[in-house]
Every structure is written in structure tokens, then in C-alpha cells.
Amino acid sequence: MRLLSFGLNGVLHAGAWVAEGIVDLSARMEGASVREILESGRLAEAEALAARVPADHAHDAVEHALPIPDPEKIYCVGVNYMNRNEEYKDGSEAPKYPSLFVRNPLSFSPHGQAILVPPESEQLDYEGEIVLVIGKAGRRIPQSAAMDHVAGFTVMNEGTIRDWVRHGKFNVTPGKNWDRSGGLGPWIETAPEGVDIHDMRVETRVNGELRQSDTTASMAFPFERIIEYVSSFATLLPGDLIATGTPTGAGARFDPPKWLVEGDVVEVTVEGVGSLRNPVEKERPREA
Incomplete structure (x- = not known):
């Protein structure tokens, strides 16, 4: 459904x-x-x-509207596709634990509505992701039971203001929480048909050009491990969202970078779930 x-x-x-x-x-x-x-x-x-x-x-x-307009928690996993770890070219080993940060609901626009380039930065980037929607509460959930706690899947463009990610040495929060910088939707697919969730494809297109394409088989941490890890320290509740990482191909990795600009259209498609589509506009702040 x-x-x-x-x-x-x-x-x-x-x-x-x-x-x-x-x-x-x-x-x-x-x-x-x-x-x-x-x-x-x-x-x-x-x-x-x-x-x-x-x-x-x-x-x-x-x-x-956002599939769940009022989630209590939105967790996001960073650098979860193995070729993204290589993309950083820093010589680091594969991670032992998921990298996590949080987002707030106001940082997303629903399907069909605009995502915004703020006046403070031109570096709005796209990140197509598969999102787990928690359907049953749990704490310290073992991997063997993890998917029993998932109601379904939705789609995210985990939009990022790149230069604001680097303002603090250990802090990505500012770059990840600009109002309406990302997209979320269009719905929650509760039972993807004919899809192996461990080899599930996510693709991102900008103005029809394919920029990202990979499957969950490339994840360092599969869905079950993510749920086990997050629920170790936090009680997961119905309606909580967990974005599971983005493949290589974000705009920041091009030379020169390909930032989103007004007039662009970003479409993220997850196999068996659906497609999220958002136009890009400049944010026009209201006068005080």
C-alpha cells in the first residue's frame, strides 16, 4: 500500500x-x-x-504533504555506500559503525513542492536516499527482528548546503537543516513488490540527467544493522524515519561542482517504492 x-x-x-x-x-x-x-x-x-x-x-x-508531517525523530546515516568512502580519497578504512546525524521536519519539502537555495549559500546539493519508516516501537532491537519494526519505505533527497557542513570541525548539523533544503515523499510503500531489499536500487536525476545510481548491496551497513545500532541508544517509535545514506555522484564530487540552481528539477527514484520530484527555487526571505 x-x-x-x-x-x-x-x-x-x-x-x-x-x-x-x-x-x-x-x-x-x-x-x-x-x-x-x-x-x-x-x-x-x-x-x-x-x-x-x-x-x-x-x-x-x-x-x-510530508508522508509523516510530525515524526519525533529523523536519523540520517552518512557515507554508507562503500564507494562513497572511497570517494573521499582520504585513505580511511571502511567504518566500523554507522555515522549518524539528525534532521528536523522543516528541512524538507513534500513531493512536488520546491526545495530552496538560500541567499547565504549557492552550494545546495542533492543526495538520493532510501528511508526506513518505523512502524513498531523498540529498543535494543536485534538484527534478526529489525525489519519487523519497519512499516515501509519512502524516498528522500537529503539536500545539503555544503559549505555550512564545514563550519565546525565535528558538526554537520547546520548544513543539513536549512528550511526546505531537501525533499521527502511522495508516500510510504508498505510492501514493495518484486524487490530484494538487500539489492534495492536508488537513482537521482537532475533535469533528467542520471547523477546517482546504486543498490543497497553496496551498503556498508544494511538496514538491519542500522536499526540495531540506532535502537541501542534510542527507543525507536512509530513514525520515526531513518535515511540510510546516498550513493556516489553528489554534485560536490564533480570538478567543478554541480550545485543546484533555480529552475533545476531533482527526481529521486527508489525501486519498488516510487519517485520523489522537487523543483528548485531561490529562497526569497520576507522583509522584516
């Missing part, structure tokens, strides 16, 4: 994207949001509704 959040007349709804349109799950589940559906263990009920009731809205009649 493709589970999504969407706006209708200024109100957020949970829905299921089906061939004929969108089933309004909130209207049939006491106003529940996507996060509340996961928290209450009603995902199977939502899937059953999506399979048997007619669509309520046409696909183009609603506006995408």
Missing part, C-alpha cells in the same frame, strides 16, 4: 494512493493521521480499506 499524507481545503488527511485515485483513510478511521495509524497498530486495517473501498479523490485534486 502507498500510504500518504495530503492536504485538502487546508486540512491534513491520511490516505492511500490507489490506481483510481486516493482513498481518504482519515474519513474512515476517526480522523487518524498516518502517524496515529502506525502508533495504534492499524496499518492492516488501512490496507484492507484501501483494497476494498472506492477512491474519494482524484490524484491531482490534493496536495502532497
Whole structure:
């Protein structure tokens, strides 16, 4: 099932994207949001509704919101594809543990909406990623049970302001949390069909040009190990998101670098999940 959040007349709804349109799950589940559906263990009920009731809205009649507008935690894994470690050309060995940082929800735009180049920097870069959506709470989760805690997958452009990543010696947070610098969506795919999650392809295109392409077989840390590691120190809750890293080919690695500029369109596609598409605009701050 493709589970999504969407706006209708200024109100957020949970829905299921089906061939004929969108089933309004909130209207049939006491106003529940996507996060509340996961928290209450009603995902199977939502899937059953999506399979048997007619669509309520046409696909183009609603506006995408972030799949989970209010996640409690968004963790991101850095340098997780092995050729990215080589891309740094620093002679370092393969990592023993995942590198982690956090993002906030306001740093993302939904599918179809613009990501922004801020006036303080021209170095907006793209990073296509597969995102795990936690569906069941857990702490110290063993790898053997890790995927039991995953409700599904979504797609991220983990947009980065490169020069702000380097302002502090050990701190990437500023460059990773600019308002609307990344994209997230368009939905949560709860059951990717015909896909081996350990060889799942992610691709990024800018204006139709393929920039990134690799599969999860190249990951230093597979999904199960990431969940085991993160849940060692933090309780994972329904609706939490874990972005699992980006392949080689980000704009910073070209000579000269290929930063995103106004008018560009970035599309990230994850096999069996879907495609996230965001245009690029300049941020135009409001006058005080």
C-alpha cells in the first residue's frame, strides 16, 4: 500500500494512493493521521480499506504533504555506500559503525513542492536516499527482528548546503537543516513488490540527467544493522524515519561542482517504492 499524507481545503488527511485515485483513510478511521495509524497498530486495517473501498479523490485534486508531517525523530546515516568512502580519497578504512546525524521536519519539502537555495549559500546539493519508516516501537532491537519494526519505505533527497557542513570541525548539523533544503515523499510503500531489499536500487536525476545510481548491496551497513545500532541508544517509535545514506555522484564530487540552481528539477527514484520530484527555487526571505 502507498500510504500518504495530503492536504485538502487546508486540512491534513491520511490516505492511500490507489490506481483510481486516493482513498481518504482519515474519513474512515476517526480522523487518524498516518502517524496515529502506525502508533495504534492499524496499518492492516488501512490496507484492507484501501483494497476494498472506492477512491474519494482524484490524484491531482490534493496536495502532497510530508508522508509523516510530525515524526519525533529523523536519523540520517552518512557515507554508507562503500564507494562513497572511497570517494573521499582520504585513505580511511571502511567504518566500523554507522555515522549518524539528525534532521528536523522543516528541512524538507513534500513531493512536488520546491526545495530552496538560500541567499547565504549557492552550494545546495542533492543526495538520493532510501528511508526506513518505523512502524513498531523498540529498543535494543536485534538484527534478526529489525525489519519487523519497519512499516515501509519512502524516498528522500537529503539536500545539503555544503559549505555550512564545514563550519565546525565535528558538526554537520547546520548544513543539513536549512528550511526546505531537501525533499521527502511522495508516500510510504508498505510492501514493495518484486524487490530484494538487500539489492534495492536508488537513482537521482537532475533535469533528467542520471547523477546517482546504486543498490543497497553496496551498503556498508544494511538496514538491519542500522536499526540495531540506532535502537541501542534510542527507543525507536512509530513514525520515526531513518535515511540510510546516498550513493556516489553528489554534485560536490564533480570538478567543478554541480550545485543546484533555480529552475533545476531533482527526481529521486527508489525501486519498488516510487519517485520523489522537487523543483528548485531561490529562497526569497520576507522583509522584516
